Amino acid sequence: MTAISTAVPARTGAFDVDRIRADFPILDLEVNGKPLVFLDNAASSQMPQPVIDRIARYQSAEHANIHRAVHYLSEKATAEYEAARRKAQAFINAGEEREVIITTGTTDGINLVAHGYGRKFFGEGDEIILTTLEHHSNIVPWQMVAGEKGAKIRVAPINDNGEVLLEEYRKLFTKNTKFVAITHVSNALGTINPVKEMIALAHQHGVPVLVDGAQAAPHMGVDVQDLDCDFYAFSGHKLCGPTGIGILYGKAALLEKMQPFKGGGDMILSVTFEKTTYNTIPHKFEAGTPPIMAAIALGAAIDYLNGVGIDTIAAHETDLLDYATQEVNRTPGVRIIGTAERKAAVLSFAVEGVHPHDVGTLLNDEGVAIRTGHHCAQPVMQRFKVPATCRASFAFYNTMAEVDALVSAIRKVQKIFN
Numbered sequence: 423m424t425a426i427s428t429a430v431p432a433r434t435g436a437f438d439v440d441r442i443r444a445d446f447p448i449l450d451l452e453v454n455g456k457p458l459v460f461l462d463n464a465a466s467s468q469m470p471q472p473v474i475d476r477i478a479r480y481q482s483a484e485h486a487n488i489h490r491a492v493h494y495l496s497e498k499a500t501a502e503y504e505a506a507r508r509k510a511q512a513f514i515n516a517g518e519e520r521e522v523i524i525t526t527g528t529t530d531g532i533n534l535v536a537h538g539y540g541r542k543f544f545g546e547g548d549e550i551i552l553t554t555l556e557h558h559s560n561i562v563p564w565q566m567v568a569g570e571k572g573a574k575i576r577v578a579p580i581n582d583n584g585e586v587l588l589e590e591y592r593k594l595f596t597k598n599t600k601f602v603a604i605t606h607v608s609n610a611l612g613t614i615n616p617v618k619e620m621i622a623l624a625h626q627h628g629v630p631v632l633v634d635g636a637q638a639a640p641h642m643g644v645d646v647q648d649l650d651c652d653f654y655a656f657s658g659h660k661l662c663g664p665t666g667i668g669i670l671y672g673k674a675a676l677l678e679k680m681q682p683f684k685g686g687g688d689m690i691l692s693v694t695f696e697k698t699t700y701n702t703i704p705h706k707f708e709a710g711t712p713p714i715m716a717a718i719a720l721g722a723a724i725d726y727l728n729g730v731g732i733d734t735i736a737a738h739e740t741d742l743l744d745y746a747t748q749e750v751n752r753t754p755g756v757r758i759i760g761t762a763e764r765k766a767a768v769l770s771f772a773v774e775g776v777h778p779h780d781v782g783t784l785l786n787d788e789g790v791a792i793r794t795g796h797h798c799a800q801p802v803m804q805r806f807k808v809p810a811t812c813r814a815s816f817a818f819y820n821t822m823a824e825v826d827a828l829v830s831a832i833r834k835v836q837k838i839f840n
């Protein structure tokens with residue numbers, strides 16, 4: 423993180439957060455008689471009017487099932503669905519359109535790789551490397567496949583700041599290492615992993631790498647070719663799109679070698695009772711009727727984010743995080759959990775003597791929405807010996823005044839409990 427000053431940081435360049443907020447109708451809500459301060463963006467971010475409008479337009483003038491008919495609506499829906507794929511391709515700079523699979527979310531994408539790649543290529547005694555920072559979605563699918571194939575999970579540990587110990591990661595590689603699956607940004611702590619370096623290391627051992635980009639794609643520019651990752655998964659609902667949609671990038675050569683995870687619908691070229699010939703990628707991995715409306719809305723969300731500018735988003739969120747870190751650090755009795763050098767828009771903390779759920783409930787009374795719990799990252803909680811944390815997570819539409827509201831609500835909680 424950048425050095426912390428004692429003053430409210432200046433606004434980033436010409437970024438006009440009020441103009442941005444006007445695009446998000448939900449931000450005008452009042453909760454418990456107070457203006458909503460929405461700081462649960464790592465769970466799901468909010469949707470701007472152009473994305474809401476895009477959904478309405480699709481439903482009222484474009485809806486039909488895709489890829490299977492010659493009538494106007496089906497062709498229109500197909501064209502828009504495929505256009506969304508190209509928008510996602512450009513968003514992460516994937517080399518080819520066929521390397522972009524439309525999924526229902528990060529979890530779905532990771533399961534696709536765990537089952538599609540792991541079931542085919544893992545065997546007895548093989549090893550899969552994860553890190554302590556992983557979300558359950560990047561642990562459980564690997565455990566399921568490892569259990570089935572007799573493979574083992576090995577875990578790269580983290581230090582007290584919540585950073586992966588690269589030396590320990592390096593030492594985990596053996597001749598049995600078959601796969602690495604790592605998060606780009608920790609949802610529980612905000613740590614930004616040095617994934618490019620970690621990928622390069624895995625590749626020195628000839629091991630493919632999946633990056634869980636659920637918390638990175640909304641907050642920083644992602645270039646899968648520059649990272650040289652083999653797979654990259656993210657979700658639409660964390661980047662101003664709807665739920666039930668996500669993207670899995672995979673290098674074409676690997677996708678070609680993998681078996682499909684789900685069968686039926688568009689993933690076939692021909693079927694007899696004796697044999698099925700699979701479709702070409704990416705369709706081989708898109709079984710059944712896909713989330714057409716959600717994919718098109720994700721395309722609109724990507725357009726929206728591009729319009730704001732991903733670098734502008736990252737810069738404003740860094741200002742928010744730095745200011746929030748400064749103010750929370752100035753509040754005795756509040757401890758930040760996760761103090762990595764490089765962090766994205768997540769502030770996890772504990773209030774001395776108050777259970778996180780009580781903090782969350784009392785903050786809600788003030789209109790402040792944070793998340794409390796284990797954040798689907800129980801190994802991180804175990805590492806820091808806490809059952810749960812309070813987590814404020816920022817988006818580009820949040821303001822410095824909302825950080826003030828958070829901190830003043832925390833101080834109110836402390837007063838109630840002291």
Ligand SMILES: Cc1ncc(COP(=O)(O)O)c(C=O)c1O
Binds near residue numbers: 605
């Ligand atoms: C780092 C990380 N990975 C995976 C996921 C799972 O995403 P989804 O529920 O959209 O599949 C999340 C969601 O919080 C996450 O933060």
